Amino acid sequence: MTTQSPTRTARIERTTKETAVLVELDLDGTGTADIETGVPFFDHMLDQLGRHGRIDLHVRTTGDLEVDAHHTVEDTGIAIGQALAEAWGDKAGIERFGDALVPIDEALARVAVDLSGRPYLVYDADTPVELVGTYETSLTKHFFEALVANSRISLHVSCLAGDNSHHIQECVFKGVAVALRRAVAVTGQGVPSTKGVLQ
Structure with a gap:
C-alpha cells in the first residue's frame, strides 16, 4: 500500500531504448526548476510547471531527438506523473x-484537477500554429495524457481565448501548475473521499 512520504518528495528514473529520464521533485518546495530535455520550448514549459506549482522540479531527459521530440516529451510526462503519484x-x-x-x-486558460486516482483528460486548447520554435504544439496534449495516466488524476484544460500559440501553451502549463498547487495543499486530515481512499 502506498503511503504519503513525510517529505512529499520523489525520484524517478526511466530508461528505454528511446529515452533516459530522471525526475526529482518536492511538492513542498519553493518552485525551483532545473530542466534539461534538449527541447528548449518544452524546457520553458516545464519551468512554468515547477515555478508556478511551487514544486521543486529537477528534470534530465536525453532522447532520440534525431527522430523527433515525441518520445522525449511523452517519457518525461510519464516520469513526472509517476513522481507526483509517489x-x-x-x-x-x-x-x-x-x-x-x-x-x-x-x-486565457481554465484548468481544473481532481487527484481522484482515476485518470481522465479533457483537453481543448488548440493552437493556431503547429510549431513554437522547434516544438510541435500537438505534443502538449500528449504530454498531459502521459502525466494524467501515470499520476492517475482527472484533468480538464480549456483555452478560452488566445491567438498567440506561445501564450496559449504557456497559460495552459501555468494553469495546470496553479491548479496542482492548490490540489496538493495539505488543508485537513484523512483522505478526502467518502470511499476512504483515492486510488
Whole structure:
C-alpha cells in the first residue's frame, strides 16, 4: 500500500531504448526548476510547471531527438506523473481539488484537477500554429495524457481565448501548475473521499 512520504518528495528514473529520464521533485518546495530535455520550448514549459506549482522540479531527459521530440516529451510526462503519484502517497490531508483561471495577454486558460486516482483528460486548447520554435504544439496534449495516466488524476484544460500559440501553451502549463498547487495543499486530515481512499 502506498503511503504519503513525510517529505512529499520523489525520484524517478526511466530508461528505454528511446529515452533516459530522471525526475526529482518536492511538492513542498519553493518552485525551483532545473530542466534539461534538449527541447528548449518544452524546457520553458516545464519551468512554468515547477515555478508556478511551487514544486521543486529537477528534470534530465536525453532522447532520440534525431527522430523527433515525441518520445522525449511523452517519457518525461510519464516520469513526472509517476513522481507526483509517489510524492503525494495516500493523499491524506490534501485539498484534492484545484482549479485556476490564468491569463497571459490575450490568452486565457481554465484548468481544473481532481487527484481522484482515476485518470481522465479533457483537453481543448488548440493552437493556431503547429510549431513554437522547434516544438510541435500537438505534443502538449500528449504530454498531459502521459502525466494524467501515470499520476492517475482527472484533468480538464480549456483555452478560452488566445491567438498567440506561445501564450496559449504557456497559460495552459501555468494553469495546470496553479491548479496542482492548490490540489496538493495539505488543508485537513484523512483522505478526502467518502470511499476512504483515492486510488
